[in-house]
Amino acid sequence: QKEVEQNSGPLSVPEGAIASLNCTYSDRGSQSFFWYRQYSGKSPELIMFIYSNGDKEDGRFTAQLNKASQYVSLLIRDSQPSDSATYLCAVNMDYGGSQGNLIFGKGTKLSVKP
Amino acid sequence: DGGITQSPKYLFRKEGQNVTLSCEQNLNHDAMYWYRQDPGQGLRLIYYSQIVNDFQKGDIAEGYSVSREKKESFPLTVTSAQKNPTAFYLCASRPFGPQAAQYFGPGTRLLVL
Numbered sequence: 011q012k013e014v015e016q017n018s019g020p021l022s023v024p025e026g027a028i029a030s031l032n033c034t035y036s037d038r039g040s041q042s043f044f045w046y047r048q049y050s051g052k053s054p055e056l057i058m059f060i061y062s063n064g065d066k067e068d069g070r071f072t073a074q075l076n077k078a079s080q081y082v083s084l085l086i087r088d089s090q091p092s093d094s095a096t097y098l099c100a101v102n103m104d105y106g107g108s109q110g111n112l113i114f115g116k117g118t119k120l121s122v123k124p
Numbered sequence: 125d126g127g128i129t130q131s132p133k134y135l136f137r138k139e140g141q142n143v144t145l146s147c148e149q150n151l152n153h154d155a156m157y158w159y160r161q162d163p164g165q166g167l168r169l170i171y172y173s174q175i176v177n178d179f180q181k182g183d184i185a186e187g188y189s190v191s192r193e194k195k196e197s198f199p200l201t202v203t204s205a206q207k208n209p210t211a212f213y214l215c216a217s218r219p220f221g222p223q224a225a226q227y228f229g230p231g232t233r234l235l236v237l
Contacts, residue, residue, distance in 0.1 A: 018164075042223045053214055053228040054167075061223055098167070102223065110155050110174070110218050111182075112226055116166040 012037045014101050016115035024123050029086040031118050033099030036080070042102035043075055043082045048117065049095045058084060089122045096120070126151050128229035130215050135234045137202065137209060145200045145232045147215035155218040156198035157226060160184060160211045167214065173198055202234065210236050 013036045023029045031045075042061055046054035060066045060073040060082065072085040082101075086093055096117040103111045128149045137143045147156065158170040169182030173192040187206025192198050198217075202209045212233050216226040 014166075042225075044225055046228075053231045056225050056227060059223075059225055100226075109222055110224065110226075111157075111169065111172065112167075114167040116164070 012101075012103070012113050014099055014113050014115040016097075016099050016118045018116060019119040020121050021118055022121045022123060023089050025089060025091060027089050027122075029089045029093065029120055029122070031084040031086075031097050031099075031120065033082045033084075033115055034080055035082070035099075035101045035113070037101065037103070037113075038077075038080065040101045040103070043073070044100040044102070044112065045071075045073060045084045046098040046100060047095045048098055054098055086120075089120075091122045091124050094120055094122050128215060128217055128227060130213075130229040130232050132232060133230070135232055136237050137234060138237050140204045142201055142203050143234070145202070145213055145215075145234070147198045147200065147229060148196055149217045149229075150196060151217060151219070151227070152195070153217035153227075154195070154220045155226075156192065157216040157218070158182075158188070158190065158198070158200045159214040159216065161214060161231075162211050170200065209234050 015034045045058040048054045058073040060075045066073045070087045074083045096119045098117045099115040100112040131146045155174045157172045159167040171190040173179035189201045214231045215229040218226045
């Protein structure tokens with residue numbers, strides 16, 4: 011059973027701090043990794059994707075991937091109250107008939123306090 | 125505007141009734157997906173389709189049916205066999221390519237009367 015694990019939180023950080031969200035996955039063959047943000051009552055919105063080991067930065071967001079450790083993380087710098095949401099980690103199944111299917115973690119709820 | 129639309133936003137089902145949730149996309153995406161989300165749970169895959177006139181069961185297909193007669197449309201029917209249908213239903217689509225992301229519609233919240 012392929013799994014994606016995240017701490018459910020809530021993770022509480024003060025405004026302006028760095029929020030660090032972590033995700034581990036079980037399938038060594040996974041090649042594509044995604045972070046989605048989901049506000050309460052809304053649908054998930056893609057915010058970052060990463061395919062290669064290392065860091066990928068986009069504005070205040072940085073995704074980090076370590077395939078050897080089967081670990082992917084999302085850093086949010088200068089956190090704002092508007093960043094308060096649940097963050098879903100998703101891993102792509104890149105093989106066989108399930109190519110393109112995603113396995114989702116249950117999400118980490120982030121709360122940014124003013 | 126390109127995007128994914130789902131309707132209705134809220135849907136009420138009576139016991140023994142079949143209901144159909146609509147999902148349409150004008151992004152020219154090849155693959156489409158249906159997920160169910162329950163409070164405190166992750167997204168669970170119900171059905172997916174990678175090409176027109178073909179679809180596969182996901183992890184929780186029992187009590188659901190789909191069709192894919194057009195590239196743009198992937199409706200989901202919640203049948204009376206689904207005993208616990210109350211959930212948030214999400215449709216997603218994805219362009220061709222092994223590393224492409226999935227993009228979600230706004231969702232339909234199904235409630236049982």
